Amino acid sequence: MDYEDFTPDSARRKRNQLVSDGFTIVPGVLGDPLLSELQSWSQDVFERVPVDPRYRYQGSDIHVYTPDRWQLMDREATHQHFSDPIVQKLLDQPEQKQACIDLGLEDVRSAGGGLILLSKPAFGPPLYWHQDFMNWNHPEAAAPWPTKIFLSYYMSDTTRENGCLRVIPGTHRRRIDLHDVLPNAHTPEIQAIDDLDHPIFADHPDSIDVPLNSGDLIIADARLLHAAWPNQTDQRRTLVLAWHDVFSFPQPPSWWEGEVPDVIRDFEPGGSFESTRTPSPYLPR
Numbered sequence: 001m002d003y004e005d006f007t008p009d010s011a012r013r014k015r016n017q018l019v020s021d022g023f024t025i026v027p028g029v030l031g032d033p034l035l036s037e038l039q040s041w042s043q044d045v046f047e048r049v050p051v052d053p054r055y056r057y058q059g060s061d062i063h064v065y066t067p068d069r070w071q072l073m074d075r076e077a078t079h080q081h082f083s084d085p086i087v088q089k090l091l092d093q094p095e096q097k098q099a100c101i102d103l104g105l106e107d108v109r110s111a112g113g114g115l116i117l118l119s120k121p122a123f124g125p126p127l128y129w130h131q132d133f134m135n136w137n138h139p140e141a142a143a144p145w146p147t148k149i150f151l152s153y154y155m156s157d158t159t160r161e162n163g164c165l166r167v168i169p170g171t172h173r174r175r176i177d178l179h180d181v182l183p184n185a186h187t188p189e190i191q192a193i194d195d196l197d198h199p200i201f202a203d204h205p206d207s208i209d210v211p212l213n214s215g216d217l218i219i220a221d222a223r224l225l226h227a228a229w230p231n232q233t234d235q236r237r238t239l240v241l242a243w244h245d246v247f248s249f250p251q252p253p254s255w256w257e258g259e260v261p262d263v264i265r266d267f268e269p270g271g272s273f274e275s276t277r278t279p280s281p282y283l284p285r
Helices: 008-021 034-048 067-073 086-091 094-103 177-181
Strands: 023-026 062-065 081-083 114-120 127-130 148-154 165-167 208-210 217-221 226-228 237-245
Touching (some): 008 023, 008 094, 034 086, 034 237, 062 067, 062 086, 086 114
Parallel strands (some): 062 081
Antiparallel strands (some): 114 237, 127 226, 165 226
């Protein structure tokens, strides 16, 4: 299915999948000329920027910002952090905005005004299981709907052979045993693990592969456990990812018909909650 074939019924199914499974795919959202421009631009970046060994499992950790956001940051550009107008082009891409509207993703706003380039080089190792949510002490962690999502595109078709995405559906709202053995995502502790037989790389029985075509939009809840297979080919596999906040907490989506947890219904703004990547009791078994 291409994006032009997207119907209200399919949009509702995919919205329900995002809520229940923690991810969904909207095919064919990003096309030419922007897709080709991003492919060429990202390839050029990785020809210039060496991969830091600390990020060997991610493949890279390059943050690129809109020029407006970069001016506010007032910092020196490096290989890992810089600005480029192409970021604004992606954030403003009309089909992406329309897909979010069709799915009922209200008040979508860029988290930080940038994107992240993640590229698994030829014959690169797998990416470990992890989740990226950083607000587990806050009542928003208990939300049955997403509050932080990534919108991302692969620059080439992905398969298990070149390191496609893997997810464990439902783990954004349900704690499993794997949560108990995972170091916090992207920390020196998890980066230092050298044993590919470690549970952080395991083929979990509930995991599924998520192969995608270039230009397909994948949307996922930050709380979802996800990983990626190793790249067993001689070609680089690149991902362009942008974080977004969605919905205006503590208000539920306008379409929400389920229960609202007491901790959200009784929430009063103004409290202080320490940021943490470690899941809290808001993630029940």
